[in-house]
Structure formats: structure tokens, C-alpha cells
Amino acid sequence: MSKRESVPKYLSQLDEMNAVDKIFNRTLKQRNKIIKKNSKVDRDRIRTLDLKISMCIKKRAKVTKGGYNDIPINMWEWKPHFSIDKKLLPKTT
Numbered sequence: 896m897s898k899r900e901s902v903p904k905y906l907s908q909l910d911e912m913n914a915v916d917k918i919f920n921r922t923l924k925q926r927n928k929i930i931k932k933n934s935k936v937d938r939d940r941i942r943t944l945d946l947k948i949s950m951c952i953k954k955r956a957k958v959t960k961g962g963y964n965d966i967p968i969n970m971w972e973w974k975p976h977f978s979i980d981k982k983l984l985p986k987t988t
Contacts, residue, residue, distance in 0.1 A: 900938050900965065901909070901959055901960075901961070901965045901966065902959070902960050902965075903958050903960060904959070904960050908958045911931070911954075911958055911978060912955065912958045912959065915951050915955045916955070916967070918947075918951055919948060919951040919952070919970065920956070920969075922944050922948050922951070923948060923969075926939060926941060926944040926945065926948065926976070929941055929944070930976060934976060937968065938977060941976050941977060942963070942975075942976075942977055942979065944951060945975040945976060945979060946979065946983060947960065948973060948975075949950050949975070949979070949984050949985055951970075952970045952973065952985040952987065953985050955967075955970060957983065957988075963985070963986055963987060970985075970987065971987050973987070981983065
């Protein structure tokens with residue numbers, strides 16, 4: 896889904912939505928880099944980043960006009976690397 900289609904509920908939330916997208920993408924890149932190196936050694940760090948990503952997805956759905964229906968595809972496709980309690984994960988997983 897392109898950014899044009901995904902609009903905030905209120906115009907004042909546009910900066911917040913863009914900031915959430917930036918944090919999500921940066922954290923996802925960082926997480927993937929750690930997983931490529933050695934996922935077993937940095938298990939706690941990966942889980943921390945997964946929780947941060949999860950919070951970004953939840954926040955993005957809350958700010959977006961269509962909720963979970965209008966979040967970007969890369970947020971829909973995200974899955975945690977290690978198991979995490981379902982209460983802490985967004986509804987997309």
C-alpha cells in the first residue's frame with residue numbers, strides 16, 4: 896500500500912505517522928542485520944527489537960484512518976523471529 900492511500904485520521908497526525916514509519920523501517924533493518932550475523936547469541940536484543948516493531952505497527956494502525964486495513968504491506972508481512980506473547984503482538988500476526 897502506498898503512503899498516498901494511507902492517510903491519518905486527522906491532519907495533525909501526519910508527522911506522527913511518518914515518524915512511526917521511519918522508526919519501523921530503521922528497527923526492521925537493524926533486526927535483520929542482527930539475525931544475519933547470529934540470531935542465537937543476540938536473542939534478547941532481537942526480541943526487544945521485535946517488541947519495538949510490534950508497538951510501531953499498533954501505533955500506525957491507531958493513527959491511520961482505516962486502522963489495520965490501511966497499514967503498509969511490509970507491516971502486514973512482518974512476523975517475530977522468536978515467539979512472543981500474543982497480547983504484545985499486533986492483530987496482523
